Amino acid sequence: MSVLIFIDINDEGSVKKTSFEVLTYGAKLARQLGVPAEGVVLAPVKEDLPALGKYGVQKIYQVQHEALAHFDAQVYTSAIAQVAEKTGATVLVFSNNTDGKALAPRLSARLKAGLVSGAVALPDTGDAFTVKKSVFSGKAFADIKITTPIKIITLNPNSFSIEVGEGTAETASVEVTLDAPKVKILNVNRQSSEVPLAEAELVVSGGRGMKGPENWGILEDLAKALNAALACSRPVADAHWRPHNEHVGQTGGAIAPNLYLAVGISGAIQHLAGVNRSKVIVVVNKDPEAPFFKAADYGIVGDLFEVVPKLTEAVKQLKG
Numbered sequence: 001m002s003v004l005i006f007i008d009i010n011d012e013g014s015v016k017k018t019s020f021e022v023l024t025y026g027a028k029l030a031r032q033l034g035v036p037a038e039g040v041v042l043a044p045v046k047e048d049l050p051a052l053g054k055y056g057v058q059k060i061y062q063v064q065h066e067a068l069a070h071f072d073a074q075v076y077t078s079a080i081a082q083v084a085e086k087t088g089a090t091v092l093v094f095s096n097n098t099d100g101k102a103l104a105p106r107l108s109a110r111l112k113a114g115l116v117s118g119a120v121a122l123p124d125t126g127d128a129f130t131v132k133k134s135v136f137s138g139k140a141f142a143d144i145k146i147t148t149p150i151k152i153i154t155l156n157p158n159s160f161s162i163e164v165g166e167g168t169a170e171t172a173s174v175e176v177t178l179d180a181p182k183v184k185i186l187n188v189n190r191q192s193s194e195v196p197l198a199e200a201e202l203v204v205s206g207g208r209g210m211k212g213p214e215n216w217g218i219l220e221d222l223a224k225a226l227n228a229a230l231a232c233s234r235p236v237a238d239a240h241w242r243p244h245n246e247h248v249g250q251t252g253g254a255i256a257p258n259l260y261l262a263v264g265i266s267g268a269i270q271h272l273a274g275v276n277r278s279k280v281i282v283v284v285n286k287d288p289e290a291p292f293f294k295a296a297d298y299g300i301v302g303d304l305f306e307v308v309p310k311l312t313e314a315v316k317q318l319k320g
Ligand SMILES: Cc1cc2nc3c(=O)[nH]c(=O)nc-3n(C[C@H](O)[C@H](O)[C@H](O)COP(=O)(O)OP(=O)(O)OC[C@H]3O[C@@H](n4cnc5c(N)ncnc54)[C@H](O)[C@@H]3O)c2cc1C
Pocket: 206, 207, 208, 209, 210, 232, 233, 234, 235, 236, 247, 248, 249, 250, 251, 252, 263, 264, 265, 266, 267, 268, 269, 270, 271, 274, 284, 285, 286, 287, 290, 302, 303, 304, 305
């Protein structure tokens, strides 16, 4: 019996920030259950894996196979299922990010395991195994009981604080049998964004109030001053003012940064669905009745073309 934590690696071979969250979460859950906390790494990684022990994990399994060179949900599912079976894992933990969302349901079917996606807290493991998750785009919580012997949880990014302690993880290789991927990546066009949106702590986002793509310079300046990523509302991406990878909301990316600064965005429910898990929301809008103010922690009623450059100046002065 153990808790197996999927350690997600980015294209540069570094551990993703969301992995530190799931490592902390999985290690705490393992302590709660009185079983070992173990990690699994599939992608080529250039980081010091034993050092991840400081997040509470005791052992890390590494699988090296040519079929794992690029993320492929089917191949990765097969590899994780084999590691789980060989190591006797009873709880599998993933981040509820793009990779976790692709892997967890497949593993749920394969291992006949109950799955709760979008967990926001450690399970209650008293009489049963009950996981709290966020539902209705973050408007409510549901407590879900998992009754199967093997359980899978995906943790919402930014909903659990990373804790760093002391310790070194043991590493071990695991042999698996994998088929070649059924799809072949022909080329990758990487979006050049200085701070990746999905992992950004701070996000500056623009809506139709920006009037046109030619005005984005003021948002780029603010984002640069804050070291924030850029995002936008859907009509902005649909009008090709900004690339689609910046579109957040129900039909775009769902993010949960520490700060979401919404500029010239009305705050339609479909937009809020992707950003309402942000820790602090600041809204700049000239219309005091804009719905976004109801979801905001701080609001500035004013013309964004006057407010944003002043904010940028203030940030620059504050940072010296
Ligand atoms: C099925 C479905 C899915 C959808 N999915 C998404 C989604 O994923 N993401 C998303 O964003 N939308 C989505 N939408 C669209 C959503 O309903 C809204 O239409 C959209 O979010 C509005 O974008 P906006 O706030 O940028 O523009 P608008 O609604 O036009 O708002 C512009 C805002 O800018 C303010 N403004 C204007 N000028 C200034 C100024 N000078 N200074 C300050 N403020 C100013 C205005 O007061 C206004 O509040 C979806 C819609 C549907 C039906």
